[in-house]
Amino acid sequence: MKRLSVLSAAIVFGAAACSGSSVPPTGAPAAPAAPPSASESSASSPAAAGPVTITYLVGIAEDPEIDKQAEAMIQEFNDTHPNIQVKREALENDQLRTIIQTRLGSGDVDVFGYDTGPGFGGVLAKAGLVADMGPAYEKYGWGTFDWAKSRCTYSGVLSCMPGQVEELGIYYNKQMFADKGFSEPATLEDLTTIMDAFKADGITPLAFGDQPQWPAGHQWSMTLSNLVGREGMDARLYGDAKWNDAPSVKAIDIFFKQFNDAGYFPKDPNAVTYEDANALFYAGKAAMIPTGTWLVSEITDNTKDSFDVGFFPFPAIDGNKISPPAGLGGGTFVAGNSKHPDESMEFIDWMISDAVVKKWLLPVFNQIPAQPVDTTGVEVSPLFQIVLDDLAQSSGSSSEFGYNIDVMTPAGFNDQMFTGFQEVLSGKLTPQEQADKLQAEYEKAMAAGETIPKP
Amino acid sequence: MSGLATPAAVDGGRRSRLLRRGGRRRRTPWPLVALFVLPSVAIYALFMIWPFLGTLQLSLHAWDGFAPTKTFVGLGNYVALANDGAFWNGVSHILIWAVVGTIGPIAIGLPLAILLWSGTRFRLAFRAIYFIPVILPVVVIGLVWGWIYNPLFGVLNSILEAVGLGDWTRGWLGDADTALFAILFAAIWATFGFCVVMFLAGLQGIDTNLIDAAKVDGANAWQRTRHVILPGIAPVFTFVLTITLVGAFSVFDIVYVMTRGGPGTATETMAGYAYKMAFGRNFAGYGAAISSVIALVSLLVAILLLRYRERGRD
Numbered sequence: 001m002k003r004l005s006v007l008s009a010a011i012v013f014g015a016a017a018c019s020g021s022s023v024p025p026t027g028a029p030a031a032p033a034a035p036p037s038a039s040e041s042s043a044s045s046p047a048a049a050g051p052v053t054i055t056y057l058v059g060i061a062e063d064p065e066i067d068k069q070a071e072a073m074i075q076e077f078n079d080t081h082p083n084i085q086v087k088r089e090a091l092e093n094d095q096l097r098t099i100i101q102t103r104l105g106s107g108d109v110d111v112f113g114y115d116t117g118p119g120f121g122g123v124l125a126k127a128g129l130v131a132d133m134g135p136a137y138e139k140y141g142w143g144t145f146d147w148a149k150s151r152c153t154y155s156g157v158l159s160c161m162p163g164q165v166e167e168l169g170i171y172y173n174k175q176m177f178a179d180k181g182f183s184e185p186a187t188l189e190d191l192t193t194i195m196d197a198f199k200a201d202g203i204t205p206l207a208f209g210d211q212p213q214w215p216a217g218h219q220w221s222m223t224l225s226n227l228v229g230r231e232g233m234d235a236r237l238y239g240d241a242k243w244n245d246a247p248s249v250k251a252i253d254i255f256f257k258q259f260n261d262a263g264y265f266p267k268d269p270n271a272v273t274y275e276d277a278n279a280l281f282y283a284g285k286a287a288m289i290p291t292g293t294w295l296v297s298e299i300t301d302n303t304k305d306s307f308d309v310g311f312f313p314f315p316a317i318d319g320n321k322i323s324p325p326a327g328l329g330g331g332t333f334v335a336g337n338s339k340h341p342d343e344s345m346e347f348i349d350w351m352i353s354d355a356v357v358k359k360w361l362l363p364v365f366n367q368i369p370a371q372p373v374d375t376t377g378v379e380v381s382p383l384f385q386i387v388l389d390d391l392a393q394s395s396g397s398s399s400e401f402g403y404n405i406d407v408m409t410p411a412g413f414n415d416q417m418f419t420g421f422q423e424v425l426s427g428k429l430t431p432q433e434q435a436d437k438l439q440a441e442y443e444k445a446m447a448a449g450e451t452i453p454k455p
Numbered sequence: 456m457s458g459l460a461t462p463a464a465v466d467g468g469r470r471s472r473l474l475r476r477g478g479r480r481r482r483t484p485w486p487l488v489a490l491f492v493l494p495s496v497a498i499y500a501l502f503m504i505w506p507f508l509g510t511l512q513l514s515l516h517a518w519d520g521f522a523p524t525k526t527f528v529g530l531g532n533y534v535a536l537a538n539d540g541a542f543w544n545g546v547s548h549i550l551i552w553a554v555v556g557t558i559g560p561i562a563i564g565l566p567l568a569i570l571l572w573s574g575t576r577f578r579l580a581f582r583a584i585y586f587i588p589v590i591l592p593v594v595v596i597g598l599v600w601g602w603i604y605n606p607l608f609g610v611l612n613s614i615l616e617a618v619g620l621g622d623w624t625r626g627w628l629g630d631a632d633t634a635l636f637a638i639l640f641a642a643i644w645a646t647f648g649f650c651v652v653m654f655l656a657g658l659q660g661i662d663t664n665l666i667d668a669a670k671v672d673g674a675n676a677w678q679r680t681r682h683v684i685l686p687g688i689a690p691v692f693t694f695v696l697t698i699t700l701v702g703a704f705s706v707f708d709i710v711y712v713m714t715r716g717g718p719g720t721a722t723e724t725m726a727g728y729a730y731k732m733a734f735g736r737n738f739a740g741y742g743a744a745i746s747s748v749i750a751l752v753s754l755l756v757a758i759l760l761l762r763y764r765e766r767g768r769d
Contacts, residue, residue, distance in 0.1 A: 097734055097735075098734045101520055101521050119736075119737060123519055123520075123521050123737055124521055126521070126522065127519075127521035127522045127523060128523065129521060211628070211629065211714070211715075211717070212715065213715060213717055266606070266607060267606050267607075267626065268606040268625060268626025268629040268630065269626075269629065270626060270628075270629030270630070270717065270718040271604070271605070271606045271626025271627065271628045271629025271630070271718075272605075272606060272607060272626065272629070276605065276607055280607065411735060411736040411737065412736060415731070415735065415736065419716075419717065419719045419720050420719070422629075422717050422718040422719045423631075423718065423719035425718070426629070426630065426631050426718050426719065428631060428719060429719075
């Protein structure tokens with residue numbers, strides 16, 4: 001039986017528990033509230049009263065077809081669990097962010113998907129708005145990877161079920177590469193040679209659009225992880241190294257200055273949306289897209305009739321080892337005041353069951369759960385198989401992977417990343433100035449206790 | 456003193472008797488008045504006054520938006536605001552917006568309204584056409600103009616290239632020097648129709664005999680506009696000015712849809728910064744302080760303009 005348990009060893013991230021909170025600029029943070037455990041809450045659960053309805057609040061899928069499939073998956077649960085009916089509500093992620101506090105306060109949400117970072121799930125846990133899922137982990141024997149559980153642990157309390165494992169890298173048009181006689185680049189020099197050749201042919205080498213701001217963080221995650229490796233990333237996160245030292249600045253300079261000046265991106269990337277950049281690739285007008293593995297389904301759907309797509313991690317820089325950024329794509333939480341915590345945990349247990357993973361998560365949604373997975377008999381797209389293989393090949397030690405920075409860093413730092421990289425692209429900031437501002441934000445966040453504590 | 460009653464005294468006495476009789480007949484039915492007024496007052500208090508007071512109260516606290524308790528910090532958020540460069544960056548953008556975004560639609564809307572009023576054929580059709588952008592959702596306007604400005608397939612760059620101005624093409628929303636004005640242009644397009652319709656409504660109240668008399672007196676078009684038409688629509692003018700100016704202080708949606716405040720913070724407004732602080736960075740108290748400042752400034756501007764209008768009436 002082919003198991004992806006090797007993956008578990010591969011992606012051994014820092015065991016640091018995510019904790020901390022956002023502190024208003026003029027006051028001390030409120031004292032943390034004790035989270036109710038599922039068993040405590042279930043004392044008042046009217047489970048015996050018959051069928052119950054639980055509300056599942058989740059971010060909407062970017063592709064409407066995928067969202068439809070998610071509805072179908074929930075319908076399957078409802079059909080097979082007559083005593084529990086799940087009502088799925090899909091919202092835009094920005095909208096979810098603004099209403100989550102009110103919805104949780106009003107008590108009409110049982111299960112919800114949310115980011116796991118200290119500024120997201122960490123704040124909810126601190127406010128006592130999410131249930132302690134530790135007892136459910138024991139009851140159901142969930143085999144979630146330890147590193148993933150650590151991302152869901154706030155102040156020692158296990159508060160969510162980690163979502164899919166994601167890796168950042170570069171998708172490329174195999175046909176275009178074959179036509180030019182290129183293979184996957186192993187070094188930065190190889191990559192620039194390839195990009196120069198495509199640019200000379202009038203093809204956009206790298207479909208990078210930064211209008212929504214967040215894509216920039218992913219690019220820096222790739223270049224910096226490759227320059228400093230896992231240890232260097234840890235050192236920065238724990239305050240042992242600076243975000244404005246020479247490698248950090250170089251990582252900014254390579255992507256946002258050198259690549260931009262060389263014309264490797266679409267014209268004016270600050271005005272190009274993520275979707276438009278992707279569309280360039282789908283239309284065969286761009287050779288590569290630098291983004292994450294969450295896009296596998298969409299890429300497969302959009303290119304299946306036109307060309308094959310490959311995937312490689314950002315190549316080595318200055319002879320350093322490649323450390324592709326990887327991490328969690330969010331988590332599933334149970335509301336602290338849910339009237340049906342037991343049923344909610346049962347629903348989560350179903351969602352990560354082998355049957356659901358094999359029928360829905362892997363083949364339909366191309367999602368890799370943060371647990372050992374049996375892939376026997378599962379048919380996946382060739383592109384998704386490449387991603388699975390890429391993650392599996394990097395097995396052996398934790399140092400294989402870098403970090404996707406924005407899920408590990410506080411909101412103020414992320415804000416500076418997002419706005420500052422746009423200013424580097426437009427020439428308003430130099431890489432050094434942006435790095436200095438990032439370091440200043442990180443120091444501020446560390447002083448406020450908003451960063452991930454050193455294990 | 457003469458024993459003769461003056462006409463005024465006679466009139467005054469008659470009026471007072473009439474008033475007394477009328478007072479008995481027309482006593483104000485306060486319960487009925489309350490019945491009619493209370494629902495609207497209650498709705499206004501519930502959805503306007505109470506949230507506003509709640510926001511003011513929240514602005515005096517440090518709160519992350521989630522914790523069960525809030526920390527009272529008095530005016531601390533406002534002090535922090537005064538020293539916050541990002542806030543003043545938003546203020547500077549709003550000042551530009553207030554000037555350009557107020558003058559623009561009025562400067563376009565007023566001449567068009569006068570043209571339509573002065574007898575243009577198909578007046579109704581033009582009025583409807585001009586008003587269409589006003590009824591479109593801001594999100595739609597933002598998306599459509601985003602496509603027009605798009606550097607990959609936008610029609611604006613295509614037109615510039617077609618007429619030999621290829622050097623002018625750019626990512627209009629991605630260039631810090633042009634992004635704010637590109638959004639403003641879209642906002643003016645969305646607003647000028649409202650000005651046309653309002654001014655046209657005001658122009659209906661002007662006696663055309665006055666215009667004819669001015670013509671007979673030899674007044675030219677500008678003089679007729681300056682001395683007859685503009686005074687005639689002064690209340691409407693002040694109303695339109697108030698609406699557009701106050702709207703500028705709280706502008707958020709069209710900016711969020713088109714640039715999210717970027718590139719960098721080149722188009723960030725006060726309201727956008729309040730949203731970012733409250734929901735992006737979990738500084739709900741601080742976001743409330745910014746919102747309170749926006750509300751108070753808007754209120755102040757509205758009061759000043761209304762007082763100016765009332766003074767003009769006197």
